[in-house]
Amino acid sequence: MKEKDFVKEITNIDEDIAQWYTDIVLKAELADYTDTKGCIAIKPYGYEIWENIQKYADSKFKETGVKNTYFPVLIPESLLQKEKDHVEGFAPEVAWVTEAGEEKLEERLCIRPTSETIITTMYAKWLNSWRDLPFLYNQWCNVLRWEKETRPFLRSREFLWQEGHTIHETAEEAKERTLQMLNIYIDVAENLLAIPVIYGKKTEKEKFAGADETYTIEAMTYDGRALQAGTSHYFGQNFTKPFEVKFQNREGKEEYAYQTSWGISTRLIGAVIMAHGDSRGLKLPPKVAPIQVVLVPIAMHKEGVKEKAEEIYQKLNKKFRMKLDLRDQYSPGYKFNDWEMRGVPLRIEMGPRDIENGTCILVRRDTLEKITVSIDNLEEEINNLLEAIHKNMFEICKKRIAENTRVAHNFEEFTKIGEKGGFIKAMWCGNKECEEKIKELTAIKSRCIPFEQEHISDVCVCCGKKAEKMVIWGKQY
């Protein structure tokens, strides 16, 4: 009975992707809801994806000279107040500690929604001379934003992330760093998670509270929505002036430092689910999959099957993240479904006859293709297939973006195309009013102003006045 019910337990992705998403998060045991409203518990299978993202991104950061640090989770209200735009942006969604150690606090402390204020305060204390610069610090930590509507990984009140905060001698150097980190995020998305992204600058309306410029990477989900997957901000001196982060420059004069910050979060796990998943469930990119290869022996009771499976497992486990499924309460069929739902990239099936022939069957999660291979060549075959699966997953997403990115020359086209979902390329005059109007009438927001501009028309898609930029638009998660 359990077998038959299995696939039914997951909502059809084409009927109700929101419910499908929740089903997958729970059934693949990535995370679960908790008694703390809006906050999830990340289970081992979900957390290991995060660990693999951390390992990769952290080493990329360190290659560029970034060092890890840790700053307090609690920020005094007075610090949050120091940068006007920042406090306006974040104050409405922070959680406040007002009592501690059985006493009422004199000043409220907020749980960090992001750490610009507390970190910039310390930078002011630590910086003296241009010789000290740059500060290239990062922290891996939890942050809290009191969202009204939440969804596991995608919009959780508490989430895990890294936040890099750098200060520099010159605006040029800081701007370079902003783009350097954006490039690392593109690398993480595309080469680690097999998620192609569009990228560019956010509009004034969509930029980070307190930033001069915000750059973003945006993925496209299975159903053609935009998913912001990482941002990198250039602050100029917006924080360093009110926080007095001064240094003696090479000319012996006092100057304010130039600043950046940049972050990716456990939201990337949501992006992985939403970009790669299908009707059978999760589909994990091989490079971050907690289990890259699952070995399911068939007719386990037959002589020599378990032993051979154990032998192969022991050998391959040194090279890949392996799982040997010896559960005797489930049939092979149930196990196949189960591991497909959990998104394991590659499955090995092996029964008595295969063993006799010195072969086994490899099944790809991405194409469901079955390949008979010699046991002697297993390691090489797996290596090649994991590589091929990564590429294919990337290409599937790439194709989806290509097929669902459309050009709108005027507002009528925009509205019509907008109903299909996907990305829209359209010209924009540069005014916030047009962005706001578009959002109001279509629920579509600007995603980014891509670096590679195309000339679609001379006029803004909304107001018809002279166009300044080509913008990519889309409904978001």
Place this chain on the structure above:
Amino acid sequence: MKEKDFVKEITNIDEDIAQWYTDIVLKAELADYTDTKGCIAIKPYGYEIWENIQKYADSKFKETGVKNTYFPVLIPESLLQKEKDHVEGFAPEVAWVTEAGEEKLEERLCIRPTSETIITTMYAKWLNSWRDLPFLYNQWCNVLRWEKETRPFLRSREFLWQEGHTIHETAEEAKERTLQMLNIYIDVAENLLAIPVIYGKKTEKEKFAGADETYTIEAMTYDGRALQAGTSHYFGQNFTKPFEVKFQNREGKEEYAYQTSWGISTRLIGAVIMAHGDSRGLKLPPKVAPIQVVLVPIAMHKEGVKEKAEEIYQKLNKKFRMKLDLRDQYSPGYKFNDWEMRGVPLRIEMGPRDIENGTCILVRRDTLEKITVSIDNLEEEINNLLEAIHKNMFEICKKRIAENTRVAHNFEEFTKIGEKGGFIKAMWCGNKECEEKIKELTAIKSRCIPFEQEHISDVCVCCGKKAEKMVIWGKQY
């Protein structure tokens, strides 16, 4: 001038170790005070020690089947209330979130001081059958305890730690796990940090709030105080009963699971400072030192010196965590002092004459011994010396413990010996009243009941009644 002042800037360790400690934390740039009272910012040089501890401990945990997870930082008050001893122990020192998203909360949320309550709640949801057991989950995270007196690393309101939480089918298995993790902590202290520890069971008075049994590792500081460096707890069913963590056992009957938890924290960085430091400053164990070897070229302006230094640095940097000090605003003498203060285990000095001879000078931080070696043999020499330094640092601490552990047969002896500091071995009747009296009269607390018991006398050192156990006592940090 700067050179002369250098050593003076650090308080004499034998005169005022508390001030020496603060000086070292700040001057070696391990951490700094912040605007959030009682909370520190951990700077790169301090954080990298923590990263090295994490890497080692995490891999040891995983070898025993432990998986990482993440649970919410906020715990509803009602959950904290569920285990009587636990709430009594922790409620007085938690911070409360009472407002969030501009609204007053209906129920207060505390910032986790430890996560037994929220994790056990989830375990109740996830556990069904004995087949699901054990759950071997851990999280690396921040916790908050509203301490009145704080000290960087040693007693910070916020600190970083790992907390492992396991549940098991049987009491035996859970007890075994408790000791298994204690053994990993001994391994971390001794083999990674070069800190020998005493270990054993805490008395009823000193055990964790809610535990049946608490096991501890205790280091001895430079000045002979005890420093609790890690604990492992056996809970029995104390939490699983009120939280209803039930499973169908092998006989098909409902049963409550048996539980453990265990933790080490950034306090270990404080232990490293306090166990190894000396009058010249920090002394870092080679296996966790962010910089294992610093190369200081002498007469940098002379032809070929910088180039040779660069060449050697590039080669060795692949094998060791290296620093090449090319700062031209400081003299070699200043640099020597600086790196000694920062505790770098090994220094390479190299001037024009050395280069001519194909040699350089290695200086050990632990003994200050200078060794002339051939440049061709550098890698091997460094390898051997780092190993030797680790051993020697361990032996110095071991000797300190041996010389400062004394036996007390009666209360008079206890008081007299207690004034000298160090550990005291003395018999104890098993009653809390005697522990409390000893603490009141001498400010000395029980550290642990060691596994290896010695028979010192038949009677309790305090009340003179029949003794139950030999206990190790000591003043603490």
